[in-house]
Amino acid sequence: MKFDTIIIGGGLSGLASGIECARAGQRTAIISAGQSALHFWSGSFELLGQAGGETVITDPLSHIRQLDADHPYRVIGADRLRALLGRVPGLLADAGLKVSGSLDANHLRLTPLGFMKPAWLTLSDYIALDADAPMPWKKVALVNIYSYLDFYPRFLAAGLAKKGVKCHMGTVNIPQLDILRRSTTEMRATNMSRFLTNEAVDDLAFKINEVAAGCDAVIMPAILGIFSDEPVERLRRAVKCPVWFIPTTPASVPGVRCQLSLRDLFIRLGGEFLPGDTVKRGEITDGRLRRIFTVNLGDMPLEADNFVISTGSFFGHGLIADMEHIYEPALGLDLNVSKGRTAWYDKDFYAPQPYMTFGVVTDEDFHPSFHGRTVGNLYATGALLAGFNALKEGSGAGITLATALHAASRITGV
Ligand SMILES: Cc1cc2nc3c(=O)[nH]c(=O)nc-3n(C[C@H](O)[C@H](O)[C@H](O)COP(=O)(O)OP(=O)(O)OC[C@H]3O[C@@H](n4cnc5c(N)ncnc54)[C@H](O)[C@@H]3O)c2cc1C
Structure with missing residues (x-):
């Protein structure tokens, strides 16, 4: 089977880029193994809640200069970030999801444990x-x-x-x-x-x-x-x-609503959603991903001009850790993990954990590399990427959506 674009992973990131590719008239497929972080979602999209040791409220995008140079926000840059993220409320509205919030200032959401946390967009009933x-x-x-x-x-x-x-x-x-x-x-x-x-x-x-x-x-x-x-x-x-x-303990009602609403929009736009299937390998030659193979389709390959990999971090099984290695299981992409196991974590349970920043390394256009060589027709997006700690920064959805929309706009030219 041949598509214009194939997206591996159907969480927030895969759905967002899938919607934008399908909307632009591309023949697009999303292959999604199972549950995503959305099933645990709070009802709020976070953009940047902590930077330089301080809580961020006013003008979150101005704080990205406090992040490391290889952070995805710094790689995209503030102006393009504003343009990409500015499209998100419209995308959500198309899916029937009503949100409040703005890029100019964070608001505070009330957590299930009674704390107030900065957030960018929140569903209108939360x-x-x-x-x-x-x-x-x-x-x-x-x-x-x-x-x-x-x-x-x-x-x-x-x-x-x-x-x-x-x-x-x-x-x-x-x-x-x-x-x-x-x-x-x-x-x-x-x-x-x-x-x-x-x-x-x-x-x-x-x-x-x-x-x-x-x-x-x-x-x-x-x-x-x-x-x-x-x-x-x-x-x-x-x-x-x-x-x-x-929101309550999983599965989260707002999260399931968000996932289903985005999936339905993707299908309405003509996208093909392949649920319950897992990409198990791909063929990469001469700096291009030629085709992929899934568990359900066996030896029948799936081909496309462009691919996006959005398989999440450890939680989504986009990264796997065993006693000695951390690896990306679908395509074997290069990661920013070089040191041994004891460098993966801090013994202080409450300290920021190094493994949270592990992920796929990319060039400045979010093309990942395979055995040290950039794969030109593949983009990596969302929680799979290296270089940030979404939990510490309160930046999960912002990075996920910005990188997804960046990849889609590069593929479609829109
Ligand atoms: C438990 C949890 C709760 C969070 N809550 C929030 C929140 O409330 N607000 C916020 O802003 N951020 C939150 N985050 C941060 C979150 O990482 C991002 O917001 C975002 O949802 C990540 O989306 P993603 O699509 O990159 O990855 P994921 O949501 O992990 O989705 C990856 C998808 O890829 C699929 N997949 C994996 N491997 C394969 C394969 N080989 N083949 C096919 N499919 C595959 C998985 O089954 C999954 O469906 C949370 C993170 C976690 C872990």
Whole structure:
């Protein structure tokens, strides 16, 4: 089978570049092995939350000069970064995802443990607070579902109390969720969201109104809206004060909504999505990736003019570590890992860990190298790349999206 562009990996990065290639009329395929970091997503895209030991709020892009010279943001450069990332809200809107936020300043999102973290874009049903403004509520209702264990209202109450917000904690129940309580493992956010549609949402709203009387807002676990925000909007219309959601332990409802919405947009644009398949090897000759082979297709190769590899870091299995080696398993690309195992980590558990910066090395256009030679028709994007620590910097989605859109624009010329 022959395509114009093949993307290896269907997480945020692969989907973003796939959408842009398909939109430009390219015959595009995405091959995706399985779960991505989006299944653990917070509902917020981070751009740059920490630089030079300080929390970044105002003009995050001006802080990229504090990053190392080989950091992907520095490689792209501030002007092009602004142009590429400026396209993201429109791309998300095309997929039906409503977000708030701007490149000019980070806002603060409320984490499940009650901390405030800088973020760039946040889904419209999740909390995004202006860093300079006073808290918008005096008293909030923290509403949980009876017997649901993955929501921690006491941590949230402690965090909000530090900001001068009083919290009232309550629990609600509706009979439509009783079926999930037959097994203790079924009370999961994504399972509940499948039952919380139509009249079940109205019944839930009725119960929430009883618990939240006298409060300025309701904060509850993200258990609605796995396929779209329609149940969320229905609940918001029926509850008498504003309702906000907190992401819970995986699988994350906002993350699954984001993944499915982007995948559906890619397919609507004519892209071919091959789920549940893994690229196991490729043939690279004379500085070009000629064809790839997958587990499901066996000896039948997939060919393309251009390829993008977006297989993630250790979490996505884009990188694999054994006792002696760290390697990129799909194509055997060159990595920035040279020293032995003891140099991979810091014994201080809380210190930034060196292995977090490991990844595929590329030229300034994000072409990776294979045995020291640049592969001219292959781009590497997202968490697979070397040279940054997304956890420490709070930069995961920004790097992922910027490099994905950079690769797509180089391929399509748009
Ligand atoms: C648990 C977790 C939570 C995070 N939460 C946030 C957050 O809330 N906000 C934020 O800004 N950043 C977050 N990040 C940072 C995150 O890395 C980026 O935001 C981004 O989602 C990474 O996307 P990616 O597509 O590069 O990689 P991934 O999301 O890891 O996706 C890689 C995909 O490639 C597939 N794959 C791997 N190998 C192959 C193969 N050989 N063949 C075919 N497919 C393959 C995987 O199955 C997976 O679907 C989080 C990271 C992690 C690990």
